[in-house]
Amino acid sequence: MxxxxxxxxxxxxxxxxxxxxxxxxxxxxxxxxxxxxxxxxxxxxxxAVNVLPAPSAVALAGWESLRSGELVQNMWVSTLRALAGLAVGGLIGFGLGIANGLSRAVNDVTDTTLQMVRNVPHLALIPLVILWFGIGEESKLFLVALGVFFPIYINTLHGVRSVDPQLIEMARAYEMSSGALFRRVILPGALPSIFVGLRFALGIMWLTLIVAETIAAESGLGHMAMQAREFLLVDVVVLAILIYALLGKLADIITQFGERAALRWHPAFQKEGAR
Structure with a gap:
């Protein structure tokens, strides 16, 4: 039927x-x-053209760079760097946030040190990072991972600690195992804060990558912008900045889709979908 x-x-x-x-x-x-x-x-x-070229001139520069293949190659390199740093820093931040949120003993040992490191601007470490790793991929990976670590760590920690204690007590009353308690109660309850941290981390990810690639890189969008600056190609510099902005917006849109998919059970997202 x-x-x-x-x-x-x-x-x-x-x-x-x-x-x-x-x-x-x-x-x-x-x-x-x-x-x-x-x-x-x-x-x-x-x-003035030498101050800020028209969007049409920037678009023409983008088309020429796209035809030569330089733009696609640099975008690919920058995207891989950003995602690699996000994966490393995000996974470590998520793991420590979960551990510190669940265990008071682990939190007492690690949180004070982490908060001290958090107050050091990670971009101020660039000269030291170059001395440690040179201008290879390791320096960019380290800086991006460090930049995204703290937003994800702090928001994950906050999310775990903000789970309703009554829900936890109810789950324990039904003799739910520790693994099931984490999967069905604690992690879902912490997801809204985790996604806030992820969206915040994405902005810091691109900001860090821009600075890292303009100072210590031999490829990528930042390197392309620095080469254009040396030849006074302002339209290419503006093009690189706009591409960073578009990539950041694209990453945020993808995260929002994931957020809505993972939080369909949440009342706020149910109201949004019902509009």
Whole structure:
């Protein structure tokens, strides 16, 4: 027996899709308006070409770099560096956040040291990191991993400690094992904070990579921007900056999709999906 959707259900589904599309489009209104204003000011001569080229000039530089293959190669290198640093620093931060949230003894041993290290700006360590690792991949990996470590660690720790104690007591009353308690109660309850830390870490990831690649790199978007600076190619420098921004936005969008998928049970996300 086949089940056919009623016209009312189809109408609600279409309205929901249109609402989601309209909500997503609203976020791009301001960036597009700023680009149009930037283009108008540049064409009107109010912005000097050697200060900030027009978006059309930046787009042309991007097309030429894309045709030569340089842009794709540098984007690929930068993306791999960012993801590798995120994987290393994020996994360590997540593991320590879980351990310190679950164990008071582990927290007493490690948290004080971690908080001391957290207050040292990780970008200030660049000269020392170059002395340690040179300008190879290890230096970028270390800096990005260190940058993303603390947002994920702190938010994971906060998430574990913020789980409702009554839920934990109820699970123990039903004689739930420690593994099941973690999988079914503690981890789901900590996920909202973990995703906040992940989104915050993504911004720091790209910020750290930009600085690291402009100072100590032989490839990547930052290196491409520094080479363009030496030849006074301002349009290529602006292109690299815009690509960093777009990659950061893309990473945030992917994280939001993962967040909605993992937290479908959460009341806040159920309300969002029902709009």
């Amino acid at each position: 086949s089940i056919q959707a009623t016209p009312a259900a189809l109408s609600r589904f279409q309205e929901h899709r249109l609402f989601r599309l309209a909500s997503g489009a609203r976020g791009w209104v301001l960036p597009v308006a700023l680009l149009l204003l930037w283009q108008a000011l540049a064409q009107g001569g109010l912005i």
